[in-house]
Amino acid sequence: MESNHENSFWKSSNRTVPGRPSPKKDIKLIKGKGGTSNSSASFENYQKSVSDAWTLSEDELTKEYCILSTDDPKLARRSAQNSSRTHKNPQQIAVVHKANSSFSTSSNNNITITATIDANNHDLHNSDDTNDKRKLSTVYENASTSVNNKTSNIEYGRLRQRFNSYPGRPQLLKFTSMSIKDDAESKLEKFSAILEADLLNLQALKELSWSGVPRKMRAVIWRLLSGYLPTSLERRNSVLERKRIDYQALVKQYFHADARDESQQDTFRQIHIDVPRMNPHVPLFQQQLVQEMFERILFIWAIRHPASGYVQGINDLVTPFFIVFLQEQLGTEKDLETYRFEDLPIEQRDIIEADSFWCISKFLDCIQDNYIFAQLGIQEKVNQLKELIQRIDVTLHKHLQSHGVDYLQFSFRWMNNLLTRELPLYCTIRLWDTYLAESDGFAVFQLYVCAAFLLHWREQLLQEKDFQGLMLLLQNLPTHNWLDSHISVLVAEAFRLKFTYADAPQHLKVKS
Numbered sequence: 001m002e003s004n005h006e007n008s009f010w011k012s013s014n015r016t017v018p019g020r021p022s023p024k025k026d027i028k029l030i031k032g033k034g035g036t037s038n039s040s041a042s043f044e045n046y047q048k049s050v051s052d053a054w055t056l057s058e059d060e061l062t063k064e065y066c067i068l069s070t071d072d073p074k075l076a077r078r079s080a081q082n083s084s085r086t087h088k089n090p091q092q093i094a095v096v097h098k099a100n101s102s103f104s105t106s107s108n109n110n111i112t113i114t115a116t117i118d119a120n121n122h123d124l125h126n127s128d129d130t131n132d133k134r135k136l137s138t139v140y141e142n143a144s145t146s147v148n149n150k151t152s153n154i155e156y157g158r159l160r161q162r163f164n165s166y167p168g169r170p171q172l173l174k175f176t177s178m179s180i181k182d183d184a185e186s187k188l189e190k191f192s193a194i195l196e197a198d199l200l201n202l203q204a205l206k207e208l209s210w211s212g213v214p215r216k217m218r219a220v221i222w223r224l225l226s227g228y229l230p231t232s233l234e235r236r237n238s239v240l241e242r243k244r245i246d247y248q249a250l251v252k253q254y255f256h257a258d259a260r261d262e263s264q265q266d267t268f269r270q271i272h273i274d275v276p277r278m279n280p281h282v283p284l285f286q287q288q289l290v291q292e293m294f295e296r297i298l299f300i301w302a303i304r305h306p307a308s309g310y311v312q313g314i315n316d317l318v319t320p321f322f323i324v325f326l327q328e329q330l331g332t333e334k335d336l337e338t339y340r341f342e343d344l345p346i347e348q349r350d351i352i353e354a355d356s357f358w359c360i361s362k363f364l365d366c367i368q369d370n371y372i373f374a375q376l377g378i379q380e381k382v383n384q385l386k387e388l389i390q391r392i393d394v395t396l397h398k399h400l401q402s403h404g405v406d407y408l409q410f411s412f413r414w415m416n417n418l419l420t421r422e423l424p425l426y427c428t429i430r431l432w433d434t435y436l437a438e439s440d441g442f443a444v445f446q447l448y449v450c451a452a453f454l455l456h457w458r459e460q461l462l463q464e465k466d467f468q469g470l471m472l473l474l475q476n477l478p479t480h481n482w483l484d485s486h487i488s489v490l491v492a493e494a495f496r497l498k499f500t501y502a503d504a505p506q507h508l509k510v511k512s
Contacts, residue, residue: 200231219328308371
C-alpha cells in the first residue's frame with residue numbers, strides 16, 4: 001500500500017478517474033524545469049505531511065493537490081515537515097485559535113475603512129469611469145454603516161466560539177439568529193421593479209445585487225444571475241418545469257448502480273466518503289436524505305463533466321445553493337440548522353435538488369480549469385496571488401517567505417473551495433451574491449478577494465515570528481464571529497484592488 005502511495009500523487013487507488021489521465025501513464029509528464037521531477041517529489045512529501053488538512057481526522061485517502069514548482073526544494077521539504085507537526089496537534093490549534101478569537105471579537109467595534117477614491121490617482125487611468133467609482137464609494141458607505149449597526153451581535157459571536165473544534169470548516173449556520181437587516185424596503189422595491197419587467201435588465205440586476213441580495217428574493221435572483229432562468233418573464237415558469245424534469249431524467253439514466261462502469265463506481269465511492277464530512281457540526285447535513293441528495297447532484301455533475309470529474313471540495317460548493325433554495329421553501333424565519341428534511345414534501349425536495357444541480361453547473365463553468373488534471377487553474381491563481389501580494393505589500397510577502405511559508409500551503413484551499421472553509425456559511429452566501437453579480441464572471445474577482453482576505457490579517461501575521469505560528473493562523477483564521485458587514489468590507493476592498501490595478505495587467509504575469 002505504501003509503495004502505491006509513493007508512486008502516485010493523485011489517489012491511493014490505482015483505478016482511473018472519469019475524464020482524467022491514468023496516473024501510471026501520465027505522471028511522468030509532470031516534470032519540473034530541465035526534465036527532472038525534483039519539484040514533484042518535494043510536493044509529494046508536502047502532500048503526505050498535510051493529508052489531514054481537508055478532513056476532520058487522518059485517513060488513507062490521498063488528497064488532490066496541484067503540482068507546483070518551488071524555487072527551493074529543501075525549503076519546501078522543511079516547510080512540509082513543520083506543517084505536518086503543526087496542524088496534527090489539536091491542542092496547539094485550540095490554544096492559538098482561542099488567542100486569535102479575542103482579536104477578531106474586539107475588532108468588531110473598530111473596523112476602519114481606508115479606501116479612498118482619487119480621480120487624479122495615476123493608477124486610475126479610467127478617470128471617466130464614474131459608474132465604477134460611484135459603485136465603490138457606495139459599497140464602502142454601506143459597509144461602514146452596516147458595521148456600526150452590528151455591534152449588538154458581538155455577544156452572539158462569542159457564543160459561537162465554542163464550535164471551533166472544527167478548524168478550517170464552515171462555522172455554525174444560524175441564519176435566523178443573526179437578525180440581518182438586509183431587507184430594506186427601498187431595496188426590495190428596486191429588486192421587485194427589475195424582476196417584474198417583461199424583459200429583465202440583467203445588467204441592472206447585477207449592479208443592484210453586487211452589494212447584497214435580500215434573503216426573501218435570493219433564490220429567484222440567484223437563478224437569474226446563474227443563467228439558469230431566462231430573462232423573459234413569460235418563459236421562466238416553463239423553463240423551470242422543463243429543467244427540473246430533465247434533471248430527474250438524468251438521475252434515472254446515470255445514477256443507478258447497475259448502470260455504472262468501474263470508473264463511475266470509483267467516483268461514487270469517493271463522493272460517498274466526502275459527503276458525510278461536510279458541515280459536521282450542522283445536524284441538517286448529517287441527515288441521510290440530505291446526504292443522498294448531495295451524492296446524486298455531485299455524481300451527475302461529474303458524469304456530465306468528464307474533463308474534470310469529481311474533485312474533493314466541489315461538495316462544499318453545492319452547499320450555498322442548497323441552503324438558499326431550502327430557505328425559499330421554508331421561509332426566512334425557519335431554523336434551518338435543525339430542520340428535519342424528511343418533513344418536507346418530496347415535490348419540494350425534488351425542486352431543491354434540481355435547482356441546486358443546474359445552478360452549481362452554471363456557477364462552475366467559468367472555473368472548470370480549477371478541477372482538471374493537476375488543477376492547473378489553481379496553480380496559476382496561487383502564483384498570481386503571490387505576485388499580487390508582493391506588489392501590494394512587500395513587507396508581508398517577505399515576512400511569509402522568510403519564514404518558509406509557501407502560498408500553496410494556505411491559498412490552495414481558498415482557491416479550491418472559494419473560501420467556504422474559511423467563512424461561516426451565511427457569510428459565504430453573502431459573498432456569493434457578489435460573485436454571481438460579477439459581470440465578467442467571478443474567477444478573476446475571486447483572486448482579489450483572496451488578496452484582500454490575506455491583507456485583512458496583516459497585523460496578526462506580522463506578529464508571528466515562526467513557521468508554525470504563521471501556519472496555525474493561516475489555516476485557522478478567526479472568522480467565526482464574522483457578519484455580513486465584514487463581507488461587505490472584504491468585497492469592497494477587493495474591488496478597490498481590482499480597480500486600482502485595472503490598467504496595470506503586468507502584476508498578474510508570473511515571472512519565469
